[in-house]
Amino acid sequence: MPRSSEPAATGVVVDLVVIGAGPAGLAAVNTAADLGLSCALLDAAALPGGQFYRQPATGLRAARPQALHHGWRVFAAHTARLEAHRAAGRVRQFAGHHVWSVSGGVGAWESHALGGADGTGGPGGGQAATVRARAVLCATGAHERQLPFPGWTLPGVVGAGGAQAMLKAGLVLPGRWVVVAGSGPLLLAVAGSLAEAGARVPVLVEAADYAGYARRPGTLGRNPGKLVEGAAQAARLLRHRVAVRTRSAVIAAHGTDRVEAVTVARVDRDWRPVPGTGRRVACDALAVGHGLLPQLELALELGCAVRALPDGSPALIVDAEQRTSVEGLWAAGESTGLGGAELALIEGELAAHSIAAALRRPVPVGADGRLRALGRRRERLREFADLMAERHRPGVGWADWLSPDTEICRCEEVTAGAVKEAVEELGAGDQRTVKLLTRAGMGWCQGRMCGSAVARLAGGNDPAGTRPLSCPVPMGVLAADDATDEQ
């Protein structure tokens, strides 16, 4: 327990701080602790697991959480290892701690975290913490990319991954009759889980198609696991009688106080709706998402270089050992590009070995072979991830879904008409200028929900979300931090 008048955990100094307890962060912290490093694991959520292994809240006492998961055995093994490392004092775990800033430099980093949800406290939270470390691993994952359409702000329209997250953690559904729409393989998992949990999913609407994958037999051949996974998901959808409609999109949601129906239309190669193909489908919820965007605030603030993935989203550049362009800072998992849990696990393990070597820990006998094998698997999975990103890259025609009064920025209630005016009449050529002219992206979420749409309407790619702080920070915490800096 921290002593009363001191900021909590200021005294904690470790070899490695891992930010994010998803598959990447868990693999990294367990490997690093195995290799003899003292570690701290910080995560905003109350329980480890990240998005893929999001666990039901402890109080719900789920006897078979694996019914909502794939690869639960791998996760269970990781949590057991984490528990053992914690008990032995090799890992300090800070659950419910959101890191709002990382400062310092190579060999001497400081991670500043806030405890609890919005200052409401809660298990593992409620306390601010600063952890000092010689190395930092950023494993902060991703959030969903959204492309607006008329009616997308109606209650009952929820993120596809969001519905999945609420289901896995709280064991709840947004409705009983749920359309799943957008683009990307996550939709298959979401439709399957919702149906398994008792929702009726009348249709899964995918703007791209799956046929495109077959045009890369080489990549598929090198990833047989992905084929098996895809086949299993298709079988599950069939079992639950979920119709799958490709090259189609939900171009409007209808209702007054909540969603009652959606319009599904065929789209062309550029995702432009084909006139006359719109059909109304009744539902009481819509789970929608157009892929994922890496969560990069902390790394960008420290100056890490990024690259554009084949779908236009920015990801951290890392080398073969998961080193970012900033010395002393590593990254693993979705922050280096979307690739799924298996890739995230591999990257976390590789990063830990690299960090241990950099901190001059002896290499265990036989490690070389394993590292080479992991490196090869990473290349294969990365190749598949690139194919996936390319196939589901948002087509430019999505903008035709918009009507002038469609809200683009949910927080500031900025319409498509206002954004269009900023771009076409006032000459704004990028997201930042549109933001200054319209306030789109200046609200609570700081452009996480609208940034992609605004940047694309201004003719660009997904923006690399540079934000000085990664979450809201009370003034008192900032002031206290300033005071410590001046001492």
Add this chain to the structure above:
Amino acid sequence: MSRDPLALVRAHPGPAFEFSFDGEPVPALPGQSIAAALWASGRLSWRRTRHTGRPRGAFCGIGVCFDCLVVSDGQPNVRACLARAVPGGTVATQEGTGYAQIQ
């Protein structure tokens, strides 16, 4: 095939408790977020926007969109998808910035 999520994972939660939402009792299970309990009670919206007063509820489900804000025990701007429901808690629809609701 009348499955529900609790049956699917064979959950045996402790007894349900109640919190109040806009003066009405809402049941919650131990561990559920405010948003999860509201969804389970069939409620999808619990915020009205600042400019046009439109209803909103949970959207991203993971704490990044801020659409799910509520006034919880007098504190505005609490993300309902992250905050735990607590027995006897008082949750209210957040109107606009929520500050006008602080007594």
